[in-house]
Amino acid sequence: MSVDRSTVVRVAHLARIRVAEEEVDKLQGELNSILGFVEQLAELDVSDVAPLTSVVPIAMKKRADVVNDGGIPKKVTQNAPLTEDDFFVVPKVVE
Protein backbone atom coordinates (compact mmCIF):
# COMPACT_ATOMS: atom_id res chain seq x y z
CA MET A 1 0.00 0.00 0.00
CA SER A 2 1.15 3.53 -0.57
CA VAL A 3 -0.12 6.97 0.33
CA ASP A 4 -1.08 9.78 -2.05
CA ARG A 5 -0.69 13.50 -1.44
CA SER A 6 -4.13 13.96 0.06
CA THR A 7 -3.53 11.10 2.51
CA VAL A 8 -0.27 12.70 3.65
CA VAL A 9 -2.13 15.94 4.32
CA ARG A 10 -4.94 14.10 6.13
CA VAL A 11 -2.52 12.09 8.31
CA ALA A 12 -0.56 15.23 9.17
CA HIS A 13 -3.76 16.84 10.35
CA LEU A 14 -4.73 13.73 12.36
CA ALA A 15 -1.26 13.88 13.96
CA ARG A 16 -1.70 17.62 14.59
CA ILE A 17 1.52 18.50 12.80
CA ARG A 18 1.40 21.41 10.34
CA VAL A 19 3.00 20.43 7.05
CA ALA A 20 3.82 23.12 4.52
CA GLU A 21 2.64 22.55 0.96
CA GLU A 22 6.20 22.27 -0.33
CA GLU A 23 7.05 19.53 2.22
CA VAL A 24 4.28 17.15 1.14
CA ASP A 25 6.11 15.54 -1.79
CA LYS A 26 9.21 14.75 0.26
CA LEU A 27 7.14 13.33 3.12
CA GLN A 28 5.08 11.27 0.69
CA GLY A 29 8.26 9.70 -0.69
CA GLU A 30 9.63 8.95 2.79
CA LEU A 31 6.38 7.48 4.09
CA ASN A 32 6.04 5.32 0.99
CA SER A 33 9.58 4.09 1.40
CA ILE A 34 8.75 2.94 4.94
CA LEU A 35 5.40 1.46 3.91
CA GLY A 36 7.13 -0.34 1.04
CA PHE A 37 9.61 -1.81 3.51
CA VAL A 38 6.93 -3.12 5.88
CA GLU A 39 5.08 -4.60 2.88
CA GLN A 40 7.25 -7.75 3.35
CA LEU A 41 4.84 -8.83 6.06
CA ALA A 42 2.31 -9.65 3.33
CA GLU A 43 4.30 -12.86 2.67
CA LEU A 44 3.24 -14.25 6.03
CA ASP A 45 -0.07 -15.96 6.68
CA VAL A 46 -1.00 -15.06 10.24
CA SER A 47 -4.71 -15.91 10.11
CA ASP A 48 -4.34 -18.50 12.89
CA VAL A 49 -1.97 -16.46 15.07
CA ALA A 50 -3.07 -14.45 18.09
CA PRO A 51 -1.61 -10.94 18.39
CA LEU A 52 0.99 -10.50 21.14
CA THR A 53 -0.39 -8.45 23.99
CA SER A 54 2.40 -8.89 26.53
CA VAL A 55 5.95 -10.19 26.21
CA VAL A 56 5.97 -11.33 29.83
CA PRO A 57 3.22 -13.77 30.83
CA ILE A 58 2.01 -11.96 33.93
CA ALA A 59 -1.27 -10.34 34.89
CA MET A 60 -1.11 -6.59 35.09
CA LYS A 61 -0.63 -5.33 38.62
CA LYS A 62 -3.44 -3.28 40.06
CA ARG A 63 -2.93 -0.75 42.80
CA ALA A 64 -5.45 0.05 45.51
CA ASP A 65 -7.92 2.70 44.34
CA VAL A 66 -6.83 5.34 46.80
CA VAL A 67 -5.48 8.87 46.51
CA ASN A 68 -1.71 8.61 46.88
CA ASP A 69 -0.51 11.85 45.39
CA GLY A 70 -1.72 15.36 44.77
CA GLY A 71 -1.99 18.78 46.33
CA ILE A 72 1.00 19.99 44.31
CA PRO A 73 -0.46 22.43 41.76
CA LYS A 74 2.74 24.49 41.65
CA LYS A 75 4.77 21.46 40.64
CA VAL A 76 2.15 20.41 38.09
CA THR A 77 2.11 23.79 36.36
CA GLN A 78 5.71 24.92 36.83
CA ASN A 79 6.82 23.87 33.34
CA ALA A 80 3.82 25.25 31.45
CA PRO A 81 4.44 27.96 28.85
CA LEU A 82 1.56 30.05 30.25
CA THR A 83 -0.19 29.83 33.63
CA GLU A 84 -2.33 31.94 35.89
CA ASP A 85 -3.02 31.13 39.57
CA ASP A 86 -2.01 27.46 39.15
CA PHE A 87 -4.13 27.07 35.99
CA PHE A 88 -2.91 26.32 32.49
CA VAL A 89 -3.81 29.16 30.15
CA VAL A 90 -5.03 27.92 26.76
CA PRO A 91 -6.42 29.59 23.64
CA LYS A 92 -10.19 29.99 23.71
CA VAL A 93 -11.77 26.58 23.02
CA VAL A 94 -15.51 27.25 23.43
CA GLU A 95 -17.12 30.16 21.58
Add this chain to the structure above:
Amino acid sequence: MTDLTALTLAEARDALAKKDFTALDLTEAYLAAMEKARALNAYVMETPEKARSMAKASDERRAAGSVGPLEGIPLGVKDLYCTEGVRTTACSKILDDFTPPYESTVTSNLWRDGAVMLGKLACDEFAMGSSNETSCFGDVVNPWRRKRADGSIDPTPLVPGGSSGGSSAAVAAHLAAGATGTDTGGSIRQPAAFTGTVGIKPTYGRCSRWGIVAFASSLDQAGPFARTVRDAAILLKSFASVDPKDTTSVDLPVPDYEAAVGTSIKGKVIGIPKEYRVDGMPAEIEELWQKGIDWLKAAGAEVREISLPHTKYALPAYYIVAPAEASSNLARYDGIRYGLRVTGDDITDTYELTRAAGFGAEVRRRIMIGTYVLSAGYYDAYYVKAQKVRTLIKRDFDLAFAAGVDAVLTPATPSSAFGVGEMSGGDPVEMYLNDIFTVTVNMAGLPGMVVPGGLDAKGLPLGLQLIGRPFEEATLFQLGEVIEQSAGRFTPEKWW
Protein backbone atom coordinates in the same frame (compact mmCIF):
# COMPACT_ATOMS: atom_id res chain seq x y z
CA MET B 1 48.36 10.57 40.91
CA THR B 2 47.48 8.26 38.01
CA ASP B 3 44.54 9.15 35.78
CA LEU B 4 41.54 8.18 37.88
CA THR B 5 39.25 8.14 34.86
CA ALA B 6 41.22 5.18 33.48
CA LEU B 7 39.93 2.93 36.27
CA THR B 8 37.00 0.64 35.60
CA LEU B 9 33.95 1.05 37.80
CA ALA B 10 34.90 -2.03 39.83
CA GLU B 11 38.50 -0.78 40.25
CA ALA B 12 37.29 2.67 41.32
CA ARG B 13 34.83 1.11 43.76
CA ASP B 14 37.55 -1.00 45.36
CA ALA B 15 40.04 1.89 45.49
CA LEU B 16 37.43 4.14 47.11
CA ALA B 17 36.84 1.41 49.70
CA LYS B 18 40.59 1.35 50.45
CA LYS B 19 40.51 5.16 50.72
CA ASP B 20 43.17 5.52 47.98
CA PHE B 21 41.26 8.66 46.93
CA THR B 22 37.92 10.28 47.67
CA ALA B 23 34.72 10.41 45.68
CA LEU B 24 35.37 14.11 45.22
CA ASP B 25 38.84 13.38 43.73
CA LEU B 26 37.28 10.92 41.31
CA THR B 27 34.47 13.31 40.38
CA GLU B 28 36.93 16.17 39.79
CA ALA B 29 38.95 13.93 37.47
CA TYR B 30 35.86 13.19 35.42
CA LEU B 31 34.72 16.83 35.36
CA ALA B 32 38.15 17.83 34.04
CA ALA B 33 38.03 15.10 31.38
CA MET B 34 34.55 16.25 30.32
CA GLU B 35 35.72 19.81 29.94
CA LYS B 36 38.53 18.71 27.62
CA ALA B 37 36.25 16.47 25.56
CA ARG B 38 33.59 18.96 24.51
CA ALA B 39 34.51 18.32 20.85
CA LEU B 40 32.75 14.97 21.23
CA ASN B 41 29.49 16.71 22.24
CA ALA B 42 28.56 13.73 24.43
CA TYR B 43 27.01 15.77 27.23
CA VAL B 44 24.08 18.09 26.50
CA MET B 45 24.35 19.43 30.03
CA GLU B 46 27.20 19.10 32.50
CA THR B 47 26.17 19.38 36.14
CA PRO B 48 29.48 20.03 37.93
CA GLU B 49 27.97 21.70 41.01
CA LYS B 50 25.53 18.88 41.55
CA ALA B 51 28.32 16.34 40.94
CA ARG B 52 30.59 17.95 43.54
CA SER B 53 27.87 18.17 46.15
CA MET B 54 26.83 14.54 45.54
CA ALA B 55 30.49 13.46 45.76
CA LYS B 56 31.00 15.33 49.03
CA ALA B 57 27.84 13.76 50.44
CA SER B 58 29.17 10.37 49.35
CA ASP B 59 32.47 10.96 51.14
CA GLU B 60 30.55 11.96 54.27
CA ARG B 61 28.44 8.81 54.11
CA ARG B 62 31.57 6.71 53.73
CA ALA B 63 33.20 8.45 56.69
CA ALA B 64 30.07 7.68 58.69
CA GLY B 65 30.31 4.01 57.71
CA SER B 66 27.38 3.93 55.31
CA VAL B 67 28.52 2.63 51.91
CA GLY B 68 26.19 1.86 49.02
CA PRO B 69 27.02 -0.53 46.13
CA LEU B 70 27.83 2.43 43.83
CA GLU B 71 29.21 4.71 46.52
CA GLY B 72 31.06 7.63 44.92
CA ILE B 73 30.87 6.32 41.34
CA PRO B 74 30.39 9.14 38.77
CA LEU B 75 27.81 8.34 36.09
CA GLY B 76 26.29 10.08 33.07
CA VAL B 77 22.54 10.03 32.46
CA LYS B 78 20.86 9.82 29.06
CA ASP B 79 18.70 12.92 28.61
CA LEU B 80 15.64 10.68 28.33
CA TYR B 81 15.65 10.08 32.10
CA CYS B 82 13.81 12.67 34.18
CA THR B 83 16.12 14.15 36.78
CA GLU B 84 14.65 16.30 39.51
CA GLY B 85 15.58 19.96 39.10
CA VAL B 86 17.84 19.22 36.10
CA ARG B 87 16.65 20.03 32.57
CA THR B 88 15.42 16.97 30.67
CA THR B 89 14.78 17.33 26.95
CA ALA B 90 14.86 13.93 25.18
CA CYS B 91 17.07 16.04 22.86
CA SER B 92 13.91 17.55 21.35
CA LYS B 93 13.09 21.20 20.90
CA ILE B 94 9.53 20.46 21.91
CA LEU B 95 10.53 19.89 25.55
CA ASP B 96 12.33 23.23 25.56
CA ASP B 97 13.78 23.72 29.07
CA PHE B 98 11.50 21.20 30.80
CA THR B 99 12.76 20.68 34.34
CA PRO B 100 11.13 17.71 36.04
CA PRO B 101 9.94 18.11 39.63
CA TYR B 102 10.55 14.35 40.08
CA GLU B 103 13.27 11.74 39.55
CA SER B 104 12.99 8.59 37.42
CA THR B 105 12.95 5.33 39.37
CA VAL B 106 16.17 4.03 37.79
CA THR B 107 18.18 7.18 38.55
CA SER B 108 16.64 7.28 42.06
CA ASN B 109 18.01 3.76 42.54
CA LEU B 110 21.47 4.86 41.37
CA TRP B 111 21.61 7.86 43.74
CA ARG B 112 20.21 5.71 46.59
CA ASP B 113 23.15 3.35 45.99
CA GLY B 114 25.65 6.22 46.25
CA ALA B 115 26.34 7.16 42.61
CA VAL B 116 27.21 10.71 41.54
CA MET B 117 25.59 12.46 38.55
CA LEU B 118 28.03 14.14 36.14
CA GLY B 119 25.44 15.44 33.68
CA LYS B 120 22.93 14.62 30.98
CA LEU B 121 24.00 12.75 27.86
CA ALA B 122 22.97 13.29 24.26
CA CYS B 123 20.67 10.95 22.39
CA ASP B 124 18.64 10.88 19.21
CA GLU B 125 15.47 12.97 19.52
CA PHE B 126 13.00 10.90 21.59
CA ALA B 127 15.46 8.00 21.14
CA MET B 128 14.52 7.73 17.46
CA GLY B 129 17.66 7.09 15.48
CA SER B 130 20.72 4.89 15.12
CA SER B 131 23.44 7.53 14.80
CA ASN B 132 22.68 10.34 17.26
CA GLU B 133 22.18 12.65 14.28
CA THR B 134 18.55 13.53 15.13
CA SER B 135 19.39 15.26 18.45
CA CYS B 136 18.46 18.95 18.60
CA PHE B 137 21.84 19.54 20.27
CA GLY B 138 23.79 18.40 17.22
CA ASP B 139 25.80 15.31 16.35
CA VAL B 140 27.88 13.36 18.85
CA VAL B 141 31.32 12.33 17.63
CA ASN B 142 32.55 8.78 18.21
CA PRO B 143 35.89 8.77 20.09
CA TRP B 144 37.02 6.08 17.63
CA ARG B 145 38.43 7.11 14.25
CA ARG B 146 39.22 5.07 11.16
CA LYS B 147 42.74 4.00 10.33
CA ARG B 148 43.79 4.22 6.71
CA ALA B 149 45.54 1.29 4.99
CA ASP B 150 48.92 2.96 5.64
CA GLY B 151 48.14 3.13 9.34
CA SER B 152 47.53 6.89 9.48
CA ILE B 153 44.40 8.29 11.12
CA ASP B 154 41.44 9.40 9.01
CA PRO B 155 39.98 12.41 10.85
CA THR B 156 36.47 11.96 9.37
CA PRO B 157 34.06 12.13 12.33
CA LEU B 158 32.18 8.88 12.91
CA VAL B 159 28.81 8.42 14.61
CA PRO B 160 28.71 6.84 18.08
CA GLY B 161 25.56 4.87 17.20
CA GLY B 162 22.15 5.66 18.54
CA SER B 163 19.96 6.39 20.08
CA SER B 164 22.12 6.34 23.25
CA GLY B 165 25.08 7.91 21.41
CA GLY B 166 26.10 10.33 24.15
CA SER B 167 26.16 7.44 26.62
CA SER B 168 28.29 5.20 24.40
CA ALA B 169 30.72 8.00 23.49
CA ALA B 170 31.08 9.11 27.13
CA VAL B 171 31.82 5.62 28.42
CA ALA B 172 34.25 4.84 25.58
CA ALA B 173 36.09 8.18 26.04
CA HIS B 174 36.24 7.77 29.85
CA LEU B 175 33.94 10.75 30.48
CA ALA B 176 31.91 8.67 32.95
CA ALA B 177 32.51 5.41 34.83
CA GLY B 178 29.22 4.16 33.39
CA ALA B 179 26.07 5.59 31.88
CA THR B 180 22.37 5.00 31.55
CA GLY B 181 20.79 4.13 28.24
CA THR B 182 17.45 3.03 26.90
CA ASP B 183 16.81 0.43 24.21
CA THR B 184 13.64 0.22 22.11
CA GLY B 185 15.08 -1.48 19.01
CA GLY B 186 18.82 -1.56 19.70
CA SER B 187 19.54 1.85 21.21
CA ILE B 188 21.90 0.46 23.86
CA ARG B 189 23.41 -2.46 21.96
CA GLN B 190 24.14 -0.81 18.59
CA PRO B 191 26.00 2.20 20.11
CA ALA B 192 27.85 -0.17 22.46
CA ALA B 193 29.04 -2.11 19.40
CA PHE B 194 30.10 1.11 17.63
CA THR B 195 32.22 2.30 20.56
CA GLY B 196 33.75 -0.88 21.99
CA THR B 197 31.69 -0.67 25.18
CA VAL B 198 29.47 -3.18 26.97
CA GLY B 199 25.72 -2.55 26.88
CA ILE B 200 22.82 -4.62 28.13
CA LYS B 201 19.12 -4.35 27.43
CA PRO B 202 17.50 -6.28 30.26
CA THR B 203 14.32 -8.35 29.99
CA TYR B 204 11.21 -6.20 29.49
CA GLY B 205 9.89 -5.51 33.00
CA ARG B 206 13.24 -5.86 34.80
CA CYS B 207 13.87 -2.11 35.12
CA SER B 208 11.17 0.42 35.85
CA ARG B 209 10.22 2.72 32.98
CA TRP B 210 8.76 5.30 35.38
CA GLY B 211 10.17 8.76 34.77
CA ILE B 212 11.80 7.85 31.45
CA VAL B 213 10.44 9.75 28.45
CA ALA B 214 8.29 7.20 26.62
CA PHE B 215 8.95 6.20 23.00
CA ALA B 216 7.28 2.80 22.41
CA SER B 217 6.06 1.53 25.75
CA SER B 218 5.84 -2.19 24.92
CA LEU B 219 9.47 -2.17 23.72
CA ASP B 220 11.31 0.46 25.83
CA GLN B 221 13.71 -0.80 28.49
CA ALA B 222 16.42 0.90 30.53
CA GLY B 223 19.92 -0.51 30.81
CA PRO B 224 23.54 0.40 31.51
CA PHE B 225 26.65 1.13 29.44
CA ALA B 226 29.97 0.13 30.97
CA ARG B 227 33.59 -0.55 30.08
CA THR B 228 33.54 -4.15 31.23
CA VAL B 229 31.09 -6.98 31.69
CA ARG B 230 31.65 -6.85 35.45
CA ASP B 231 30.90 -3.12 35.54
CA ALA B 232 27.67 -3.68 33.61
CA ALA B 233 26.68 -6.40 36.10
CA ILE B 234 27.32 -4.06 39.04
CA LEU B 235 25.23 -1.32 37.43
CA LEU B 236 22.31 -3.55 36.44
CA LYS B 237 21.90 -4.66 40.06
CA SER B 238 21.17 -1.05 40.97
CA PHE B 239 19.10 -0.28 37.85
CA ALA B 240 16.71 -3.18 38.41
CA SER B 241 13.93 -3.02 40.96
CA VAL B 242 10.30 -3.85 41.49
CA ASP B 243 8.41 -0.58 41.10
CA PRO B 244 4.73 -0.11 41.98
CA LYS B 245 4.77 3.01 39.78
CA ASP B 246 5.32 0.91 36.62
CA THR B 247 2.61 -1.71 36.10
CA THR B 248 4.92 -3.64 33.76
CA SER B 249 7.66 -3.88 36.38
CA VAL B 250 7.90 -7.58 37.23
CA ASP B 251 7.81 -8.88 40.81
CA LEU B 252 11.00 -10.88 40.83
CA PRO B 253 13.92 -10.50 43.22
CA VAL B 254 17.01 -8.85 41.68
CA PRO B 255 19.91 -11.32 41.64
CA ASP B 256 23.54 -10.47 42.42
CA TYR B 257 24.67 -10.29 38.78
CA GLU B 258 28.29 -9.64 39.66
CA ALA B 259 28.46 -13.03 41.40
CA ALA B 260 27.84 -14.67 38.01
CA VAL B 261 30.85 -12.95 36.40
CA GLY B 262 33.76 -15.38 36.11
CA THR B 263 31.80 -18.54 36.90
CA SER B 264 32.10 -21.59 34.64
CA ILE B 265 30.01 -21.81 31.47
CA LYS B 266 30.72 -25.53 31.05
CA GLY B 267 27.71 -27.28 29.55
CA LYS B 268 25.86 -24.09 28.58
CA VAL B 269 24.11 -24.53 25.25
CA ILE B 270 24.64 -21.69 22.77
CA GLY B 271 22.35 -21.36 19.77
CA ILE B 272 23.69 -19.97 16.49
CA PRO B 273 20.76 -18.78 14.36
CA LYS B 274 21.38 -19.41 10.68
CA GLU B 275 18.97 -16.60 9.72
CA TYR B 276 21.46 -14.02 11.01
CA ARG B 277 23.83 -14.86 8.14
CA VAL B 278 22.46 -12.05 6.00
CA ASP B 279 23.44 -11.25 2.42
CA GLY B 280 26.20 -8.73 2.08
CA MET B 281 27.45 -9.14 5.65
CA PRO B 282 31.11 -8.10 5.77
CA ALA B 283 33.52 -11.04 6.02
CA GLU B 284 35.04 -9.47 9.15
CA ILE B 285 31.74 -9.73 10.99
CA GLU B 286 31.33 -13.33 9.90
CA GLU B 287 34.87 -14.05 11.16
CA LEU B 288 34.23 -12.34 14.48
CA TRP B 289 31.07 -14.39 14.95
CA GLN B 290 33.12 -17.57 14.37
CA LYS B 291 35.71 -16.37 16.90
CA GLY B 292 32.93 -15.86 19.44
CA ILE B 293 31.73 -19.41 18.83
CA ASP B 294 35.28 -20.74 19.28
CA TRP B 295 35.84 -18.78 22.52
CA LEU B 296 32.63 -20.10 24.09
CA LYS B 297 33.41 -23.65 22.94
CA ALA B 298 36.91 -23.46 24.37
CA ALA B 299 35.38 -22.46 27.71
CA GLY B 300 33.22 -25.57 27.74
CA ALA B 301 29.96 -24.44 26.11
CA GLU B 302 28.11 -26.60 23.64
CA VAL B 303 27.33 -24.82 20.38
CA ARG B 304 24.48 -25.80 18.05
CA GLU B 305 22.89 -24.29 14.99
CA ILE B 306 19.30 -23.18 15.52
CA SER B 307 16.60 -21.67 13.36
CA LEU B 308 14.66 -18.51 14.15
CA PRO B 309 12.63 -18.50 10.92
CA HIS B 310 10.77 -15.22 11.43
CA THR B 311 13.88 -13.10 12.01
CA LYS B 312 13.57 -11.20 8.71
CA TYR B 313 10.09 -10.00 9.64
CA ALA B 314 11.13 -8.42 12.93
CA LEU B 315 12.34 -5.12 11.50
CA PRO B 316 9.30 -4.46 9.27
CA ALA B 317 6.96 -5.39 12.13
CA TYR B 318 8.93 -3.10 14.43
CA TYR B 319 8.44 -0.19 12.03
CA ILE B 320 4.70 -0.59 12.52
CA VAL B 321 4.57 -1.27 16.26
CA ALA B 322 7.13 1.32 17.40
CA PRO B 323 5.77 4.29 15.37
CA ALA B 324 2.20 3.36 16.36
CA GLU B 325 3.08 3.48 20.05
CA ALA B 326 5.19 6.59 19.54
CA SER B 327 2.36 8.46 17.81
CA SER B 328 0.19 7.74 20.81
CA ASN B 329 2.86 8.52 23.45
CA LEU B 330 3.95 11.75 21.78
CA ALA B 331 0.38 13.06 21.55
CA ARG B 332 1.05 14.60 24.98
CA TYR B 333 3.36 17.24 23.49
CA ASP B 334 0.68 19.78 22.75
CA GLY B 335 2.25 23.03 23.91
CA ILE B 336 -0.16 23.39 26.81
CA ARG B 337 1.26 21.74 29.93
CA TYR B 338 5.00 21.88 29.35
CA GLY B 339 7.60 22.61 26.75
CA LEU B 340 7.43 24.74 23.66
CA ARG B 341 4.27 26.60 22.60
CA VAL B 342 3.70 28.36 19.29
CA THR B 343 0.44 30.26 19.64
CA GLY B 344 -1.93 30.06 16.69
CA ASP B 345 -5.39 31.36 15.84
CA ASP B 346 -7.20 28.66 17.82
CA ILE B 347 -6.39 25.56 19.84
CA THR B 348 -5.93 23.22 16.84
CA ASP B 349 -3.74 25.79 15.13
CA THR B 350 -1.67 26.06 18.32
CA TYR B 351 -1.23 22.27 18.47
CA GLU B 352 -0.24 22.03 14.81
CA LEU B 353 2.19 24.93 14.86
CA THR B 354 3.76 23.83 18.15
CA ARG B 355 4.30 20.26 16.98
CA ALA B 356 5.62 21.37 13.58
CA ALA B 357 8.16 23.65 15.25
CA GLY B 358 9.06 21.26 18.08
CA PHE B 359 9.53 17.88 16.39
CA GLY B 360 12.47 17.11 14.12
CA ALA B 361 12.15 15.37 10.75
CA GLU B 362 12.63 11.77 11.96
CA VAL B 363 10.19 12.13 14.86
CA ARG B 364 7.62 13.73 12.56
CA ARG B 365 8.00 10.84 10.08
CA ARG B 366 7.48 8.23 12.76
CA ILE B 367 4.48 10.00 14.28
CA MET B 368 2.90 10.18 10.84
CA ILE B 369 3.57 6.50 10.05
CA GLY B 370 2.14 5.60 13.45
CA THR B 371 -0.90 7.77 12.93
CA TYR B 372 -1.47 6.20 9.52
CA VAL B 373 -1.18 2.56 10.65
CA LEU B 374 -3.57 3.20 13.54
CA SER B 375 -6.09 5.13 11.46
CA ALA B 376 -9.54 3.75 10.62
CA GLY B 377 -9.40 1.10 7.93
CA TYR B 378 -5.67 0.33 8.35
CA TYR B 379 -5.46 -0.80 11.98
CA ASP B 380 -6.02 -4.51 11.27
CA ALA B 381 -3.92 -4.62 8.14
CA TYR B 382 -0.92 -3.04 9.83
CA TYR B 383 -0.97 -2.88 13.61
CA VAL B 384 -2.81 -6.12 14.41
CA LYS B 385 -0.82 -7.96 11.75
CA ALA B 386 2.47 -6.69 13.20
CA GLN B 387 1.44 -7.82 16.69
CA LYS B 388 0.68 -11.26 15.25
CA VAL B 389 4.11 -11.36 13.65
CA ARG B 390 5.50 -10.47 17.05
CA THR B 391 3.88 -13.62 18.46
CA LEU B 392 5.75 -15.65 15.80
CA ILE B 393 9.07 -13.96 16.56
CA LYS B 394 8.69 -14.68 20.25
CA ARG B 395 7.63 -18.26 19.53
CA ASP B 396 10.85 -18.85 17.54
CA PHE B 397 12.87 -18.01 20.65
CA ASP B 398 10.53 -19.92 23.00
CA LEU B 399 11.02 -23.08 20.91
CA ALA B 400 14.81 -22.68 20.91
CA PHE B 401 14.88 -22.20 24.67
CA ALA B 402 12.50 -25.15 25.19
CA ALA B 403 14.91 -27.31 23.18
CA GLY B 404 17.62 -26.55 25.74
CA VAL B 405 19.34 -23.46 24.37
CA ASP B 406 20.62 -21.22 27.20
CA ALA B 407 21.61 -18.24 25.07
CA VAL B 408 21.90 -17.18 21.44
CA LEU B 409 25.07 -15.67 19.96
CA THR B 410 24.84 -13.26 17.01
CA PRO B 411 26.74 -10.31 15.54
CA ALA B 412 25.61 -6.99 17.07
CA THR B 413 25.46 -4.85 13.94
CA PRO B 414 25.82 -5.32 10.18
CA SER B 415 28.81 -2.92 10.07
CA SER B 416 31.21 -0.92 12.24
CA ALA B 417 30.62 2.79 12.91
CA PHE B 418 29.96 4.91 9.83
CA GLY B 419 30.72 8.55 9.17
CA VAL B 420 28.55 11.46 10.25
CA GLY B 421 26.17 12.23 7.37
CA GLU B 422 26.95 9.02 5.47
CA MET B 423 23.61 7.33 6.17
CA SER B 424 21.31 10.25 6.87
CA GLY B 425 20.57 11.04 3.25
CA GLY B 426 17.44 10.22 1.28
CA ASP B 427 15.94 6.90 2.34
CA PRO B 428 15.07 6.52 6.06
CA VAL B 429 14.95 2.72 5.70
CA GLU B 430 18.71 2.59 5.07
CA MET B 431 19.32 3.82 8.62
CA TYR B 432 16.71 1.45 10.06
CA LEU B 433 18.68 -1.58 8.77
CA ASN B 434 21.32 -0.90 11.45
CA ASP B 435 19.02 -2.52 13.98
CA ILE B 436 18.46 -5.71 12.00
CA PHE B 437 20.22 -7.93 14.59
CA THR B 438 19.01 -6.17 17.73
CA VAL B 439 15.34 -5.46 17.11
CA THR B 440 14.12 -9.08 17.44
CA VAL B 441 15.14 -8.98 21.09
CA ASN B 442 12.83 -6.04 21.84
CA MET B 443 9.99 -7.58 19.87
CA ALA B 444 10.27 -10.72 22.06
CA GLY B 445 11.00 -8.83 25.32
CA LEU B 446 14.23 -10.78 25.92
CA PRO B 447 17.51 -9.69 27.53
CA GLY B 448 20.33 -8.89 25.09
CA MET B 449 23.91 -7.84 25.75
CA VAL B 450 26.63 -6.57 23.45
CA VAL B 451 30.27 -7.21 24.27
CA PRO B 452 33.18 -5.93 22.16
CA GLY B 453 34.77 -8.76 20.21
CA GLY B 454 37.54 -7.12 18.22
CA LEU B 455 38.54 -4.43 15.76
CA ASP B 456 37.95 -4.45 12.02
CA ALA B 457 40.56 -3.63 9.34
CA LYS B 458 39.77 0.08 9.80
CA GLY B 459 40.62 -0.22 13.48
CA LEU B 460 37.00 0.18 14.57
CA PRO B 461 35.30 -1.92 17.25
CA LEU B 462 32.85 -4.70 16.43
CA GLY B 463 30.47 -6.27 18.92
CA LEU B 464 28.94 -9.66 19.61
CA GLN B 465 25.40 -9.98 20.91
CA LEU B 466 24.22 -12.54 23.47
CA ILE B 467 20.46 -13.08 23.80
CA GLY B 468 19.15 -14.84 26.89
CA ARG B 469 16.04 -16.41 28.36
CA PRO B 470 13.65 -14.01 30.09
CA PHE B 471 15.12 -12.75 33.39
CA GLU B 472 18.31 -14.79 32.99
CA GLU B 473 20.62 -11.80 32.61
CA ALA B 474 23.07 -13.57 34.92
CA THR B 475 23.77 -16.13 32.16
CA LEU B 476 24.62 -13.28 29.77
CA PHE B 477 27.14 -11.86 32.25
CA GLN B 478 28.70 -15.32 32.63
CA LEU B 479 29.06 -15.77 28.87
CA GLY B 480 29.96 -12.14 28.24
CA GLU B 481 32.88 -12.40 30.65
CA VAL B 482 34.28 -15.31 28.62
CA ILE B 483 34.12 -13.20 25.45
CA GLU B 484 35.76 -10.24 27.19
CA GLN B 485 38.53 -12.40 28.64
CA SER B 486 39.17 -13.94 25.21
CA ALA B 487 38.87 -10.80 23.09
CA GLY B 488 40.44 -8.32 25.46
CA ARG B 489 39.24 -4.76 25.99
CA PHE B 490 39.34 -1.91 23.49
CA THR B 491 39.99 1.76 24.25
CA PRO B 492 40.19 4.52 21.63
CA GLU B 493 43.40 6.52 21.28
CA LYS B 494 42.81 9.94 22.76
CA TRP B 495 42.82 12.74 20.12
CA TRP B 496 40.36 15.22 21.63
